[in-house]
Amino acid sequence: MASISPEDHFLHRSGRELNPAVDYIHSMTKTPPNGSDTTADDRRTTTRDPSTAGIENRLETEGDPESGGGLEYEVVTTPVLVVGAGAAGARVAIELAESGLEPLVIGKREHGDAHTTWAAGGVNAALGSLDPDDDWTVHAADTLNEGHHLNDPDAVELTAREMPDRIRELVEWGMSFDRTADGDINQRYFGAQSYRRTCFVGDRTGEAMLETLIGRARDLEIPYRENVMITRLLSDGERVDGAVGFDMETGDGLLFRTNHVVLAAGGFSALYHRHSSRDDENNGDGQALALEAGARLLDLEFVQFHPTGMVGERYGEEWDGRLVTEAVRGEGGRLYNAEGERFMERYSPDQMELDARDVVARAIAREVREGRGTDDGGVYLDISHRDAEYVRERLPSMVERFESLGVDITAEPMTVAPTAHYTMGGVDIDFRTGETGVDGLYAVGETVAGVHGANRLGGNSLAETVAIGKLVGDHVASAVAVGDDDPTVTDGQRAMAEREFRALADLAASDGTVPPTRILEALGDLLWDHAGILRDEPGLRDGLATLAELRERTADLRVDGGLTSKSFEYAVDLSASLTVAEAMLRAALERTESRGAHYRTDYPETDADWRVNLVLSAGTEGLSITRRGVAEPSPAVREALEEGYELDYHHLE
Template identity: 40%
Template sequence: MLTYDVLIVGSGGAGLYAALKSRMEEDLHVAVLTKVYPTRSHTGAAQGGVNAALANKDRTDTWEDHWFDTVKGSDYLADQDAAELMCREAPQVIREMEHWGCPFDRTKEGKIAQRPFGGASKIRACYAADKIGHVMLHTLYEQGLRHGVNYFNEWQTLSLLHDGQRCLGVNALDIRSGKLHTIQAKAVILATGGYGRIFWTRTSNAYGNTGDGAALAYRAGLALKDMEFVQFHPTGLRRTGILMTEGARGEGGYLLNALGERFMSNYAPEKMELGPRDLVSRAIETEVREGRGGSDGEVFLDITHLGKERIAKRLPQIRQLCIDFEGVDPVLEPIPIKPTAHYSMGGIHTDFNGLTPIEGIYAAGEAGCVSVHGANRLGGNSLLDILVFGRRAGVHALEYARHTEFKPMPKEALAPAETCIKALTDGDSKETIADIRKDMGDLMAEKAGIYRDAAGLTQAVAGLVELKARYKRLKIKDKSNIFNTELGAALELGNMLDLAQVIAQGALERAESRGAHYREDFTKRDDKEWLKHTLATRNSDETPKLHFEPVTITRFQPEARTY
C-alpha cells in the first residue's frame, strides 16, 4: 500500500501550491494525485490577471479597498473576515510567486504591471499578457519538482477514506493500468477545481472540470456550501464557450449588441464593460432576449480600436483563439460572444486553513468554499484564492502531519471502489454516457442558468432524479483496463449528477436574487430572510439535505450595489 504524509488530489494552482508548502519539511513524504498531467490543469486557462493591492499602477490602492470591492462584488454574501484575510495576504503570495520566477509583465520601473478588472475600484490585476494562469502553473510545477514532490499523473480518485473523526487516505484508479489502489495519508487536500462541465458545452471549463473533489467530500458526509451560486462569465466564444479574458475589456474593449450599440451604458453607466460579472452576463442575456442579439443569440466584444500592436503584446492568446475557433480576427472585426458557465462560488465547507470538520481532510481553491466570493466572484480573485488558501492548506497540513501518527487502514478499505467499478462494468444497458450527459447539460443550462424561477428549478430537481435513475442503469461497453476513457467519463458523470442536484435544490430554496443567482419570480435581494449561507449534506436516499448559517459581517453593512 502506498503511504504519504500529505496527499494532494488535483494539480491546479491550489494543489501545486499546497504540495510545495507541505514539502517545506523535507522529511515529510508529499504526493500529488492528478487525472491529468499537472501543466494541463485548468489553472493554465486563466488569462487576465490576479488581484493584489500592490499599488504599482494606482498608488492609492490598499488591501482595504480590495476587501471592500470583494465584499461588494459578492453581493454581501462573502464572510468578511475570510475576505479580509485573503486581501491582506494577497501581496505576500504575489511576491512569493515573483521570487520563484513567475514572469509577470513589468512597468517601465521594473515593477509588476497591473490592469483594470471588472468590479474593482482601483487598478490591481497583476498579469502576464493574457497567459497569467499558464505562467503561474508552470512556476509552481517547476518549484514542486525542485523540492521533491511526487506526482501520480493520470490517476483518478474514487473515494475519500476516514473513520468519522480523522482522515485515512483515498482509493484511486491508475488510469494507465486500470488497477485500483488504496493510498494511506495522514492528510488529504482536495484541490480538484470547479464543476462547470455540469452545464456541458456552455462552459469555459476544461473537460476535466467535473467537480470530483466536491463530490468525494459530499459522499463522505462533508457539507457543501453555497452551491447554487454559479458564475457565468460574460464573454465566452459563441460556439465553444472558450473564455475571452476580462483583460480584453480591461484593455479597453467594448461590448456591442447586434445594432452596434454599446449597451452597458444602460446597465452600469459608471463602470460600463467593467461591471461585475453577474451584472454584465445578465445584461447580455437581456439584450438577446429583447431582440438585440445576433442570429445565434450572441453579442460582440470589440477590440479592433486597440490596434494590432497592442493586441499582439497584451492579448495574443485571445487573437489566436478567435482565429482558430471562430474564424474571426479580432484585429479586423468584433468577436461573437455569449455568457459561459465559468466559476463555482460554492464548494466544500472549510475554515481559513482549508480544514473540514474531519481532521486531516482539507480543501482549497475552487473545490473549497471559505466564502470569500459569496454570491459573485470578482475577476482576478480566483487565482488569488488558489494561492492564498492553497498555501494556507499546505502549511497547516504540514504541521498536522508532523504531529500525527498514521491510523490503521481497514482491510476492506478498497471495497467501495471495487463496488463502484463493478456496478458500471457488469451487465448491459442501452443508456449511454453521452445521452445522459447532454440531457444534464441542457437541463441545467435552461432551468438553472443565468435566469431562474421556481417552475424551471422544480423541473430541474425532478429531471435530475430521473437522470440519476438512468445513470444507475448505465453499463459501459469498454471492459478493458488500460486507459479506459469510457469508465473515466462514467465516473465523472456520477460526480456531476450529485453536484447538479445540490445546485438545483439550493437555487430552488433561495427565494431571492443575489449575485449570480437571479430569480425572475423573486427579483430583489432579501437580506432579512436570505443573508445566510446554504449548507448541503447527503441524505440516505442520495438527495441533498439543506441547512443554513449566518454570514459573518465585520465592517461593511449590506447596501445596494451600483456600478
C-alpha cells in the same frame, strides 16, 4: 461495495433490480467504520519504489489469483495526499515540502496539465503599481461588494492581505509578470475593481503561474502521480484515512493510506451545457467526495456565468463556450448588439463593460432574449479601436486563437455570449486551516466556498489558490504527527477499498444501451434550461424531476472499453455530477431572492433577510439545508466599504 440502504436519498428505486452501474452511481451511504471486523486474507507482498523515497508502495492481491478471482491493486502510504494538481494543490504541496514533509500530489492529467492554465487574464494583488491609493482593505471591500456580502470576511481579508507577498514570492520563483516602463509589475482593470489591481502575463497568466509553481515543486522534488482518478475517500463520516481510486492508463486499483487528505479538485461549472471548462474537468468530484465523507457544502446555488464565451458556427462546436478573457474588456473592449448599439450604456452607464460579471452576463442575455442579439445568439465584443500592436502585445493568446479561426480581432469583433465559468459554492472550511469538520480532511481552491460569496471578483480565483493554499499547507504541516509518514493499513481499510474496486469493476462491465456521455449531455441541458442565468420555482422543480429521470436512465448504462476508457471515466463522473447537480438545484430552490449570480425571476429583489449562507449536509433522510448567518468584516475593511470606492472607467477611454 456496501449494499444500498432503503433510506439512501440519492437512490431512486423503480421496483426493479438495480444493475451495478446504478448501485455505484447512487451510492452515498456511509462507509463502514475503520474498526470494521471485516478482514482480508493474509496475502500481501511488499515492494518499495526508490523513485518515491518516503512513500510506500505495496502490491495487494484480493482472493486467489490462480483461480481467476484475484484483484490486484497498489497500496501507497504517504504523510499527506493532495488530490488535485492545479495552483491550489501545488501551493499546498510546496508549503508542506518547505516544512520538511514529503506529500504526494495526484492529478487526473499529465503533470502541468491542470485547469489553472485556463485562467488567462490575471491575478489580483493590491500592489499600487499604477494606482498608489489601492491597498488590501480596498481589495477586500471590492471582493465583499462583488460577493454581495455573503463572503466569509475572514477568508476575504486573509486573501487580500496575503496577495502582495504571494506575488513577490512568485517573482522570486521565476514568474515573469508584465512590467511598466518604470519596471514595476504592471496591472490592469478587471470588472468591478476600484483600481487597476490585476497583475498579468499577457493573457496567459494562469499558465505562467502553474508553470512557476510546478517548477518550484520540482525543485523541491515533490512526488507526483499523474492520470489518477480518486473515486472515494476512506471515511466513517468522522475522520478520513485515505482515498481509493484507479490508474487511468492501466486500470489498476490504488489505495492511498494517509492521515491527511487535501482536496484541491476544482469546481463544477462543466456540468452545464455551455461552459468554459474542458468536458472532463470541473465536474464536481471534489464536492461530492467531501459530502460523502461527511463534510458540509456551502452556497451551491451560486454559479458564475462569464459574460464572454465564444459562440457561433464560425468558431465550430469545439470552441463553443470557451472563455474570451476578461482582459479583453480590461484593455478597453466594448460590447455591441446586432443593431450596433453599445448596450451597456443602458444597464451600467458608469462602469459600462467592466461592471460585475453577473450584471454584464444578464445584460447580454436580455439583449439576446429581446431580439437584439446576433443570429448565433450572442453579441459582439470589439477591441479593434485600440492600436493593433497594443492588442497583440497585451492579448497574444486571444489574437492567436482567433487568427487560427479566421478572425483578426485587431480589425473585427468577436461574437460572444455568457458561459458557465466558475462556482462560488463548495466545501465549507475554516480558511485559516482548511479543515472541513471531518478529521484528516482539508480542502482548498475552487473546491471550497467562502471567499467569493454570491459572485466572484475577476482576478480573485488565482489569488485564492496561492493565498489560502499557503495557509492550508502551513496548518496541515503542523498537524502531521509522528507515524503519519508511514501509517498502518488496517484490515477494515483494505476491506473498504476492495469493495470500491469490485464496484468499479462492475461499473466498467455495464452492458446496457445508454452511454454515460448521453446522460451527461442531458444533465448539461437540464441545468442550462432550469438553473442557468435566470431561474424560477417551476423551472427548478422541473429540473429536479428531470434529474430523477436521468438517475433512472443509469439503470441501462453502457460502458465501452473497460477501466482505461473515456467511457468509464465519464461513468464514474456521473456519480459526482448527479450528486452535485441535485444539491445545487435544491439550494437554488431554497433561496427565494436574487443575489449576485443567483437571479430568480419570481423573486427579482435582494432580500436583507436572506443575507445568510445555505449549508448542505447529507444524511439518511436525504440532503438537509440549514441557514447560517454571515460574520462582519474588520473595522479597517468596514471603513473602506464606507468610503464607497468604485471603478473609474475613464482610464480606458
